Amino acid sequence: MKIKEHIDNLIASGNYEPGDKLPSETAFARELDVSRASLREALRVLEKEGKIIKTQGVGTFIAEPIPRFKKGIEELFSVTDTIKKEGYQAGTIGLEVASIIASKKLAIQMKVKPSTKLLQLKRIRTADGKPVVYCEDFLNIELFPLAETENFTASLFDLLENKYGLKIKYALTEINPVIANQKLVSKLEVQPNMPLLLLKQLHYDEKDQLFLYSKNYFRSDQFQFRVLRTR
Template identity: 35%
Template sequence: MMSKTAIIKLQLKKLISEGTYKVGERLPSELEMSKSLGVSRETFRDAVKQMETEGRLLVKHGVGTFVIHPLPAIPSSLDRLSSTGEMIRSAGLEEGESRISLRKLDGSQEIAAQLGIKAGEQVMVLERIRTANGEPVAVTVNYFHPQRVGDLFERYDFSGSLLEFLELHLSIRIVKADTGISVPLHNDRNCQKLLVHPTTTVLLFKQLHYDEEHRAIFYSLDYMRDDVFSFQIRRTRD
């Protein structure tokens, strides 16, 4: 048997799908809505909270509750190397960047081991927050092999696809990546940049990217919202 909260959620979704309340519109007050739906304010409030965590409603305290368009899942096969931008565009969403940080730092033991350089050797680091329809969906942090990339980012302004940028200016074509997948801690500073909803979860992809000669070109930490990106892999049995 469905709970009252679940029933109210279904009724609200129906009202939105039928156009009674359109995307961008503010719902009537909590008192008005609870009376019209025949439930207590507490039950209505619980239903709104659940729909907010699902990304269907946006509660602005002191202003009201608004209908928003939920972001669709972005499908991606784990056995295909795709850029974040490609995955966003393939879902019919508008790709964007909300921040770019480009700096040099001394490579840690982890970065040095991945790139095959000495610990402490300086590497260029590119950090971006990627957005879909204006909402942050991924944080990418890229560490570049100092000898193979050199002063590329000092000679050319960067924007858009990193893979296309490397191929255009250095004739380096990234063809494969070794990928490890984990769940970052919620106190990870990059993870926190993506926690836009109470139930948002994040996956961390640690990836070492190779060119056609199997040389390590860059190492990346890619934080992806699991409520937006949908990753799949086909497994076979011998």
Template identity: 40%
Template sequence: MKPSYVKIKEDLEKLIERGELKTGERLPSEKIMAKQFSVSRETFRSAIKLLQQEGRVVIKHGVGTFIVNPLPQIPNSLEKLGSVTNMIKSAGLTEGEQRESIQVENCNEEWARQLQVEHGTPVIVHKRIRTANGEPVVFSLNILRKEQVNESILEKDTIGSLFNYLENECSLTISKADSELVVPLHTDSNSQKLLIHPETTVLLMKQLHYDQNNVPILYSYDYFRNDVFKFSIRRMR
């Protein structure tokens, strides 16, 4: 069930799309709108914050909240956390995977530091190549805290979206991630798995994923083919 502030945000979007709320128009006061939607002012404020983050409204303090033209969407925006599966499908390509290995290993110092466990703690290490229309486009190395993950994952031939697996099979929801972009060396063996065309270059994204309680769940190395994926970020002043 959606939180009430998300539903309010969606209702406001519909009013904008139908032209009942027009660009440049100022919304009634927070008190009036909260009463109209039968919610607290704090709940309505949360809905407005979502619209503000998406560039649908601008808040002028001491003046009011105004409807503005939405900014164009950025494909693969670095601000938005999404799975590799969704990235491939959103590009209109057919997603597939080639598993290389999945096994229990003792974590090294980097993995232990990121996942906040002791050096040498058993973790599940999952390596696979993601394909788009049959071509390798992403290599992923995923490290999962063993005590949090259903070990039936070790027996699965394919997993698809790891985000969906963790949510549906392990009751773990990834809500945020810290990401670092790296240009890997050409001698990186994982990078070389994607160099199938002369013009291909590779970008490495290291990501530490957290649940809603800010507990680290997954540390991943995702190698993306630069001739397939473009990443952008909208910078605001």
């Protein structure tokens, strides 16, 4: 297990990337200063976990990471509920809450006057303590009396619906591939320039009022989105 954990760390640190070929068992055992039998057992466990792929007569390769969360993009989902449904404990770290005045750009995005007061939330959502999504939310608090002192560590959707009676009807979503900059590397504990999925969403209530603009950065090695297309 120590050998397996060491190889895990080599992959996590970027020493080996998806598609890279591992050295032969003899060379790798010599490099790690372990027996071939112990190395072979560690590789067997890694293969079972889907982290490496063995091809007879070709070699052993680092596998593409398997996303833990697979969602239909047509469904308006709560990150908290998504994490819980997969059997993980949902959490929040790095919470920042602030009242701000909408900038000209943000006002255009949210269809409000530049002087409009908004509530800005920044938080990192975790699954079993591991960062998986970085969220930035902007709420039009002129529509409901949401205070900075609220508990924003759980589902924002649940808070708005259950406490404030807000009926969330739909969201217009834009999906953009981005790479992790210095801020996102720190927030999500990923390698620099790692691909991420950015979902920009405009959320509307049952009165067709735009009440929330969100930017959610999903780790692409943890989340996979799909959509049903018909003809």
